[in-house]
Amino acid sequence: MLPYETELLESLELFGIAGTKGLREHQATAVGHALQKEHVFLALATGAGKSLCFQVPSIIQASHHQKVAIVFQPTLEVTSSQVRSLIPQGVSAEIMSSLTTSRVKGALAIRLNEGYRPALIHTTTETFFNGSHSSVFVTLDDRGAIARFVL
Numbered sequence: 001m002l003p004y005e006t007e008l009l010e011s012l013e014l015f016g017i018a019g020t021k022g023l024r025e026h027q028a029t030a031v032g033h034a035l036q037k038e039h040v041f042l043a044l045a046t047g048a049g050k051s052l053c054f055q056v057p058s059i060i061q062a063s064h065h066q067k068v069a070i071v072f073q074p075t076l077e078v079t080s081s082q083v084r085s086l087i088p089q090g091v092s093a094e095i096m097s098s099l100t101t102s103r104v105k106g107a108l109a110i111r112l113n114e115g116y117r118p119a120l121i122h123t124t125t126e127t128f129f130n131g132s133h134s135s136v137f138v139t140l141d142d143r144g145a146i147a148r149f150v151l
Contacts, residue, residue, distance in 0.1 A: 024049055031056050034148070051082065054150045055120070059091055062119035067147030068140055071122045079122045092118035096136060097127050109136050117145055 023031065027049050030040045034057035042050050058069035073079040076097050086093040094108060121136075128137060140146050 023052075027053050035060065054148070055086070055091070058119045058147060058150075061147045062092065062117055065147070066115070066117040066145060068117050068145055069120045069148050069150055070128070070137065070140075070146060071120050071150040072125055072128065073122055074124070076124065079124065083120075083122050086120070091120070093120045093122065094118045096121055096123045098124070098130070100127075105136065109139060112136060112139050112145075 026042065026044070030042055030053035033040045034054065040053065042053060044050050054069060054071065061067045061069075071082070073082060076099065079095055079097055083093045083095050096105065096108070100108075121140075128134070137146075
């Protein structure tokens with residue numbers, strides 16, 4: 001049995017993919033490397049299934065190791081779209097963007113301090129490096145709770 005094989009199958013079911021045969025070869029390879037905590041680089045066309053390659057390992061590692069993936073998206077529209085597609089599947093995902101209010105950011109920071117670990121936090125580079133939101137990321141880093149950065 002492969003490491004996390006049961007969890008992999010459960011994660012794929014969340015996305016409506018029955019069995020590992022639903023993964024393309026590059027996806028299965030990328031997911032396997034990510035679960036082994038190796039660096040993964042994928043340069044693929046739009047629609048080739050890159051998101052699944054980081055979402056599945058992130059879901060598994062969040063549930064087993066309380067680790068969060070920080071996902072950098074190019075635009076706020078892509079960020080919102082990704083998170084809107086994950087939440088109905090039961091995946092814990094958050095958005096930290098320039099549109100995130102101080103109240104929402106503060107509430108998330110409190111939850112993170114109390115041990116909440118979403119599978120993914122989607123952000124933009126501008127937000128990540130903006131001092132007003134950086135405390136959330138620093139808190140996660142200080143607690144060793146960052147699984148990976150996805151660019």
